[in-house]
Amino acid sequence: MAHRLLGYTFKNPNMLKEALTHASIADNRLLSNERMEFLGDAVLDLVVCGELYRRFPEHLEGELTKIKSAVVSRRTCAEVSNETGLTDLLITGKGISSRADMPSSLAAAVYESICAAIYLDGGFEVAKEYILRTMNPKIDAIAADEHRQNYKAVLQQHAQKAHGATPIYELLDEKGPDHSKCFEVCVVIDGNRFNSAWGPNKKMAEQKAALLALEQMGVFAGKDMSKLLDPPQAQ
Numbered sequence: 001m002a003h004r005l006l007g008y009t010f011k012n013p014n015m016l017k018e019a020l021t022h023a024s025i026a027d028n029r030l031l032s033n034e035r036m037e038f039l040g041d042a043v044l045d046l047v048v049c050g051e052l053y054r055r056f057p058e059h060l061e062g063e064l065t066k067i068k069s070a071v072v073s074r075r076t077c078a079e080v081s082n083e084t085g086l087t088d089l090l091i092t093g094k095g096i097s098s099r100a101d102m103p104s105s106l107a108a109a110v111y112e113s114i115c116a117a118i119y120l121d122g123g124f125e126v127a128k129e130y131i132l133r134t135m136n137p138k139i140d141a142i143a144a145d146e147h148r149q150n151y152k153a154v155l156q157q158h159a160q161k162a163h164g165a166t167p168i169y170e171l172l173d174e175k176g177p178d179h180s181k182c183f184e185v186c187v188v189i190d191g192n193r194f195n196s197a198w199g200p201n202k203k204m205a206e207q208k209a210a211l212l213a214l215e216q217m218g219v220f221a222g223k224d225m226s227k228l229l230d231p232p233q234a235q
Helices: 002-006 013-020 034-055 061-071 074-084 104-122 124-149 151-163 202-216
Strands: 168-175 182-189 197-199
Touching: 013 104, 034 061, 034 104, 034 124, 061 124, 074 104, 074 124, 104 124, 151 182, 151 202, 168 202, 182 202, 197 202
Parallel strands: none
Antiparallel strands: 168 182, 182 197
16 A cells, blocks of 8 residues: 555565554654654755755745745645545554544654655655655645745736836835834836835835736736725824
8 A cells, every 4th residue: 555655566575564553552662753753854955845846946935945945845745645645554552543633743753754765765856756746736835825925926027028117116104103113115117106015114014016017907807906096094
């Protein structure tokens, strides 16, 4: 069953058994998957970093780091374990009788230990194939979500493509004391001024103003944007 689920047949079955054995049932913690979890974390990092570097040549280090952190997070690894059925293969001791009883940390750990086991048994390229096959949907979703939230980048691409112009952000107003200011910003593209937006800092206000411009140009479907348009309440 494990071989079908993983898409890989182990040359050394003991390697698979160790990767699936939780410390709660192992005779010795050295026989559990904890050491493999340690190694698998590094293998996963390398594969994901390499894939992001290759796939997103226009992203700076900070953007790549943000996506990578979400991809290799405990939450994402646990989701992959649960979605692929890997969690059901984990050998645990008393007190963890079903997936419902299992903390996300255990589900995440078994994914990392399997990555290490495949790496040790089959080599880096085999481990890379397994990781990308199971993680690519998560990379796609997380990268798309990050891109959608970077409205300034989306607006710049659209403005240059559709209008041959670069968005200009104008600061219209600011309110509040020095320690808690809010800023009103609007976008101007090729002489056209779009609705303004408020934010707790200039960067956030610019992102919100970019989103409003995208809404007005019909790039994004209409939403209730009242929270972006209204000035902040007095402190």
